[in-house]
Amino acid sequence: MKRYLIIILFILAVAVAGFLYFSKEKVVFQQESSLYKAVPLTTPLFIEAEGLKPIPADNPVVAELSGIPEFSRLLSQVSSIQNIIDTEPQIQKQLGKRKVVLALDFVGKNVLHPVIISNLKSAKEREGLELLIEKLTGISRTSFQKRNYNGYAIIDVADSNGNNKLSFSVAGKLVIISPEVILVEKCIRQLNARGITDNQYFNLVNRTVGNQSEVAWYINHRRFPELWANFLNSKTQKQDNEFGETDRINLKRDVLKIKDYASWSELDLSFYDNRLTLNGITAADDSLNHFLSVFQGQQAVSCNADRMLPKSTSFYVGFSFSDKELFFTNLENYFVHSEAYYDREEKIKKMEQDFRTDSREKLRNLVKDKVVAAITSVPTEAEMGSLFIISGQSRKESRELFEGMLTNYAKRKDIEFESLASSFTSSEEQNYRIYEFPYPRLPGIWLGGAFDFARARFAAFRDELLIFASSKKGLEKYLNDMDSGTSLRTAADYETVRKSAESKANLNVYANINNLYALRHDLFNSEINKGLEKNEAIFRKFNAISWQVVCENNIYFNAVNLGYEPKPKKDVRAKWECRLGAEVAIKPQLVINHNNKAEKEIIVQDVNNQLHLISAGGKIIWSAPVSGKILGEIHQVDYYNNGKLQYLFNTSEKIYLIDRNGTSVANFPIILKSPATNGVNVFDYNNNNSYRYFVACKDKKVYAYNHEGKIISGWEFGKTSGTVTNPVHHFRVSNKDYIVFSDETKVYIQNRRGQTRVNSSAKFSPSANDVTLNAQGLTKIVTTSKNGDVFYLFFDGKFAQKKTEKFSPDHQFKVDDINGDGKPEFVFVDEDRLVVFDEGGDKLFEEEFDNDLHGINLYAFTATKKMIGVTDPDENEIFLFDSTGKQYDGFPLSGNSEFSIGKLTNGGSLSLVVGDEDGSLFCYELE
Template sequence: MKRFIIFIIILVIGGGAFVAYKTYFERGNISLWTLVPDNALAVYESTSPMNAWAAFTSSNIGKGLQSIAAFKRPGQMLSKLDTILGGNEQTATLFNDKTFLASLHSVGSQSLDFLLLVDLPTLDSRGKMDDILAYFSEKNGYTISNRTYQGYTISELRSQKTKDLFTFIYYKNFFIGSFTPFLVEDAVRNIETAGLGFFDKNIGLLTLSRLQNDQGNLYINTDKLDRLGDTFLDEKLLNLKAISTLGSSSFLDVKVTEPQLLMNGFTLIPQDYSGYFSGFINNPAQSLKMEEVVSNRTAVYFNLTFESAERWNTQMLPYWQTNEPELVDLRSTTLKDQDIDIASFFESIGGHIGVSLQESSLGHDPDKVVYMEMEDLPESLQQFKELSERINKSQGDTLYYEEYADFTIGQLEIDEFPYQLFGEPFSGFSSLYYTGYRNYLIGAASVQILKTVIDDITNENTWGKSVQINSFLDNTLREANFSVFVHTPRAWNLWQQNLDDAWKQQFTDASSTLQSIDLMAIQWSFIEDKFYTSIMLQQTEKSAQKGAQKPLLADNAVTFAQPLISKPFVVRNHNDKTLETLVQDSTQMIYLLSANQEVLWLDSIKGKIISPVFQIDYYKNGKLQYLFSTPKYIYAIDRTGEYLPGFPVEFKGKTEIAYFNLVDYDKSKNYRYFFADTRGDLYISDKDGKVLEGWNPKEIKHPLASSPLHIRVRGQDFLVALQSNGIMRVFNRRAQPVAGFPVDFKAPVNNPVFAEAGSTNANSKLTTITDDGSIIQINLAGKVLQREQLYRPSAQSKFKLVPEASGNGYIFTRQDANRIAIVDQAGKVLFEKDYMSSGIASSQFYDFGGGRKLFIVNDPVQAFSYLYDEKGNLVNFRPAETMNEVAIVFYESQGLYKIYKNYENEFSILTLKK
């Protein structure tokens, strides 16, 4: 059996070589391939182009792409051709079973075009092509003219209406044409200089085996890919120089298998190869396994695997010396100054390294996170700590260490350390905050980014826990040396920011279509003397019509004896992870409802809930309780309805609680309650409700504008309180004012504060907006960074800062009588809407990532909630009937929004399909 398989392989390879020889050499060195210019970026080949087009356009991905002009036009043209030829798929008869090539070329700094080449070996085929050209020559509005170029007659078909010019030539039995004349001229020159075309320079591709019954073949001039990238993108996004060194040429079989578009083949490298993939030669790939630490916020993830990190480093040096000499110089200086044994360091690295670009909602550059698998994580963390101690001692700085959610965070003050080790794309780390998890060392450029990753790991918000991502990864190349994974919706803003202006509008117009291709993977793995190459695009959901309204489908509703007065508080069952709901009625009764909307328990409390319902792990055993406040009491109740010992805690201040917040300084579950009364006095208590020294109370003599909050920067805690008279106060944990505070904005404020923790006090930001529309941004040193007045149509205009529901950004709203405008962080109006009533409306903002944003306007007079997308399209047929704010949960694997709402005495959950 083994000998038989070897025989078959030899037969296939030998047969392929024989066919290639017959095709390429027996016709006097002139073939269709001979005519393809060597500057082609890529060439598509098919012997059944019509069948391939039909298979593509019938797929979900193909159907979606039909909304893009570049893909719609070929279908329209082919349909027109079929009509001209008499219908009954005559176009398919003309082109199928003929060699058809379409080569892609750069025809300008931001322009691309195709050269089309068809082998018409029979007079019948040539006659049908003549019929097509005669149709256009006779049709009003078209003219055909001829000119001579290097002794050959070139014809030009011009539309008098659109001025489009199609240039073509017949040579022997070959038809060559393009909308860019000089591409045809390039092909003509190849007639006289046989042996200098695209395929002559990539002759090795001829010997590669090909699939049958697929949708064609794709040949790529890999060493010219930088030109393709340069056409679309700013080099800040991709290292275009590195892309051009990935190999000399690639061959890929194209296959459409619903819901995926697959391209598999090989990338060839020269014998003296010293490009970006040098480190993987004879360095076998390992199975992908970092998905357990890669956050679901990831937009793009680069993953490198190898048998030996030390061998990879050694083999990469020639490439870095030639292409990134600044890396070599920087590394050399660092190794000498810090006395680092680089060989020992690479010996400690396991088979995986990676870097992710996180989706950013705040308009700045994407956050990067680096991952390193370590052979002995405790030993590696100790080496990092000792190195940090040496650096800090030499600089006279204090060693930074912080405990956070059972993780220890350290800091390595070496500029661009990951880049010095691994090159591109590991740049962007001016400092490295790091921690360890299992056998991974994880690093980020700021402590806040690292804490976000830690939160995602702790909350199982990772690729390894995502049904969608796992299903996708199972269909990719599991053992690859180099992989690029793209979550298209999350990468969209990053892509748009780096697109050349000439292409930005075209991609914007097709955004919903392109984002429906949710996931992409490009992978390379070294096999013998070449790299196996795989590209996969996957559409996991059918895209909806742009701006289309979708019905809200009601789940089971629960009817109560009394009207509901609170918003629905969505909480998680710690036993089975299902979502439950806590609501309150007008008699102050509270109810816990199961995921199936069954009442689990009810209890009468003293007063209306005035705070969020926080879930706490009071006993640090993984079981969750509910914490909230009424004006006179602090409640802590377990999920069975039993009060925690000592609760409820009565507030014994002179007035009532106005705002109540939960603080967990270092995620250690040593909770603090930070609250303020109606006079503005501030209190901080321990988790049992006992008020702490210095905070009993901290008098500031004016009511607050919003709930007080906590922000931590490099292990230092800041307690922030904004008063409605526009005075911002910031205290340390001992209730002492922080240097630079208080700051008087000299304008009334009745809005929350949005806090962004940076790596220092100077780049940590507090943002709010005054009642009259002045955006104010201040740092934790008390310096005002920005004060910008938003457009104010009238003196009655009212402005609000609306935080994103999970703290992931914010928006502004402006209300003028019955008109409300939604404004982004930069002050740009996203959309405006008019309503029946002029009552003051409340707004909500949800950002589930990947462009899934919902803006909710709650009209208290009409008792409606309106749900909009970012374009201001109403996403449901009619507004939802509500008496309070809603709560929304998004299920990514199902593409469903669940909208929790109360109306009069009824609670219900609505389902909205994405």
């Protein structure tokens, strides 16, 4: 298969429209045949359209898809076809009145090709068909080659090199068209054989096609897995299981096992502004051992999985049933007649030996009316995070039953039961008991392939739920999330499909497509991945999909919703997400982990004044409250001069020194004499870890503290004229020390005692932007005036003024050699504009945004290449540009804070860490 399915189908739809734009009635054929009669029995999928109506180009979903080159060409082809029909009087113009079938079938080495089947009502229509094919292919009708096959004529349309473009045949009242002549021949043979119309299950679903349906999709479940196999990764992965065996997982092979899911399905396609929907029924029969028939005799039940799963859920599958005993009886009957029976029985027998009980019966007794399995984190390491949840009868009875099974297991293994249990207190002060469970593959063994991905290594009870998780940390995070109310129901992506979903169902499936995008290389083959990556920005706007099956009177109704979000809340390239519980308040910083210098860590504060230290893998190491918002940067210092680092920072009230465990050090925090107006800065004049801490305060004094946090008597600076809001800096130039800071009246250039060292001749009102030391050309201090003029302040007292353009007093400014030419460039952000100038004042580029920008940062990717980062918090988007204004591949990404870029692991790729509007911290991997 050379293209992903949706594009194939759209392009084939063009072919349908092109070949069947005719219908003037003159000489009528006498014989009549059903379109379905010619559909090959081997087809996995076919589409029936109620005529040839134009694609709704004004629909937002269709408009989005038009950004895909293949789909854009489709629209152009439709326009071309319409133009031919409009200008050719010999081609009939009655559109939308003929049913047409577009079927996919296998040719050669399991490769799919299309075949189109429709009606012709007259000889005149046949002439119109041939003329249209001539116009579309550019091949003269006089060169069409005719031959007989099984009593019918097949016309081959070949170019001058003898390459066959397509073949068609008029068989009775049917016209059959395909680029593969083998399929035309196959359809002709099918006319004289038993076909899909002789299948009672096809006829059942066919009778349910909606009257208003314009497009009906028919799925032959016996062959449908073969279609999926064309798209999937064929690599085999090996995993050792708890039974001492090696599992071999091959998606392309394993998908073929679902051929017994059901018989036929019919689904009606509808377009909406924010979603695509497919609704219809599936036919299944227990006498054919169809899996779906395990729900036979059930009524639809509210699943409520969105209330029992965390907001971070990427995927879930759930079974709900009104009659538990009947469900499990049907399930066991299904397995008895399946290929997996003996392997399953062996594994259950081993579990029963260890539990010393009928584990199937005990497990059934734990269940009330639903079971759910979910993926909660896409893997950045060896295994993804998963949950398996049983909705139980009562907590007390279920706990006694479950602990009884583990007690028997402990006796069997001659271990203490308590070694399998531990205590946990959630962030909301709720107490839980966590159990280690010996059979992680229980969900898939017990309930079948739909639950194979879940690993049940640890378990806990919460209300009436028994929750299994793939890791202890994952289970603890689940309990924290649920206690704090962050369920899936609150997720924005889930909301796009929830509103249109059924309130009650028996089978529920949900997938967050953006979250699962990171699994694309594991799931799909290289051809599919090329298409996905090429059109990533478009595909990630189709953010979520849900599928529900509702059993009513033993008829299975399907409801599929594909959500569309033009401005997705989350980007697909997020390597991990760490939920903080509140929005980020300051720029996340990458910091050194002195215990493992091969890995960096992240330190960040949220708007609730909680300071968090986070591992390179996205796990919170600790959280600690501070007295207010942190001003400026968080510094790492070696306070004890022993190689262990602490974090030094200040709020308006205090200077803090916190160690890597989140504990205050020595006599810190220090209460300031007046509220701070800037962030503390740390100077180490002699590089001997004898630190000096400088901070400006509301009383207009600049305070200097020694290593222990005591005020230095040798610092003799008086007061500033205005308020210092940016850090105090230490610059060493030509072996001289300069202490530099600014307020709204002047730039102060002092010596180490606070005395004026340079009295600049520049007279201007500095902006609120920080001063910068710049060494391109003559070393100088660079800043801007309130109206945006750039000032160079030299250390001999002289200055230079650089004109760019007028900016507001609230402009933001950075200076550096962005393009590697050895000269500084000036980067401005003013309200909704990003503007970059060269040193001569010539504009290099300008970008305008929909909202005011927050923050401006420069990032060094190489010695000569720097990038410019800005944030649009209103749109929850971050941007990264080079010196020419070209945006970095894949941007904008989701985020609403300033961001940091660096390597979290030695030898790893660059990572970008940013806060998001939903209170999470995202880590993106930059390619």
